Amino acid sequence: MRILHTADWHLGQRFISGHERTDEHRHFLTWLVATVREQAVEVLVIAGDVFDSGSPANQALELYYDFLLQMQGTACRDIVVVGGNHDSPATLNAPARLLRHLRVHVVGCVPDCFDDQVLVLNDAAGQPGLVVCAVPFLRDRDVRLSVPGETAEEREARLKQGIADHYARIAEVEHVWQLKAQGLPVLATGHLYAAGAAPSDSERTIHVGNLGQVTAEHFPEVFDYVALGHLHRPQRVGGREHIRYSGSPIALSFSEIDHGKEVLLLDFAAGKLAALTALPVPGTRRLLRFHGGLEEVVALLVAYDNTGYLLPAWVDVEVRSERTQLEVAEALLAVIQALDRQQVEVLARRHLRLVQLRPLGEPGEGDEPLTPSLHDFTERQVFAQRLESEPEAGRAELLAAFDELLEGMPHA
Secondary structure (H helix, E strand, O other): OEEEEEOOOOEOOEOHHHOEOHHHHHHHHHHHHHHHHHOOOOEEEEEOOOEOOOOOOHHHHHHHHHHHHHHOOOOOOEEEEEOOOOOOHHHHHOOHHHHHOOOEEEEOOOOOOHHHHEEEEEOOOOOEEEEEEOOOOOOHHHHOOOOOOOOHHHHHHHHHHHHHHHHHHHHOOHHHHHHHHOOOOEEEEEEOOEOOOOOOOOOOOOHHHHOOOEOHHHOOOOOOEEEEEOOOOOEEEOOEEEEEEOOOOOOOOHHHOOOOOEEEEEEEEOOEEEEEEEEEOOOOOOEEEEEEOHHHHHHHHHHOOOOOOOOOEEEEEEEEEOOOHHHHHHHHHHHHHHOOOOOEEEEEEEEEEOOOOOOOOOOOOOOOOOOOOHHHOOHHHHHHHHHHHOOHHHHHHHHHHHHHHHHOOOOO
């Protein structure tokens, strides 16, 4: 059986200053349908964060349902969708009964009946061919009960153990190990932060500051493959070939510009993972960082060639210069206004003024205060700075509570 693993689409994401990603997502989904057809994929697994918000815009919903409709014209028999921390379980689950008639299996959250996370999918001959333990993003209430007065360390330990226990419990479901004994491969999903994995700037902190990080050893051996979502960089967990993040199909922040984007093609034979192939996702837009002196940044902007990309590049500019803020702003503005916005567009710009150090107490002529912009910090960093004025003993608990609140808020 041939399976394709993808995750973290974040349909409906709005980039800096509200720039939409609809065209990029549409190109990706069109490519994905063609790839499923060309590679004769039989099962598609989407490991969470289908949407960027719990209340996706109509355009995002249209992309999702149009994709599912197009998939009916391929040889793919089953689609498995699990919820991520950005997804609203209610939004994903609302059409689940209808989608089941199209062989789209949706598990937006941990169901009331625990065993409903276990799916048995048929092969081309109509016989059981694959077991999928469709585990969605595990919310705090799914894996532990709050204990009054517990420390941050105790909370972390309970959370980690709760996630591990969830996977151990699903591995012990009777028909999972029975079908495994009959030679069927078992695939598990997850939307979580595994210990040792490398994040980028665009993943929201989950599970109380990314505590409760499971390790490769927490996934039972009954799983022949673990399809993970949440981290946007494609990577293995604990060096295990069969425990993988597929990563996001498009770069979701400027921190991801050096990440290759891919989906993972899995081939199972004789009940085992026989081959794993990374398929590069073609990019339609480049995200770039032009950082340096004013002349260097201007030269990069003027010389940029967008050949090979369907959509204009988006650029993050940072100028390091001894010139004043006004001088740099005027020079940059003149260059930016002359750019072809069909080729390149500057979305973010900052000026870090370089100041010559002087002996203590010696006045400087024309010095400007160097005040970082609020946009240079994440919400968590701002709150952490605020906590510096609070008693140190209570900071960890306040930061943990803030992370829990942040986890439930719409993504900006």
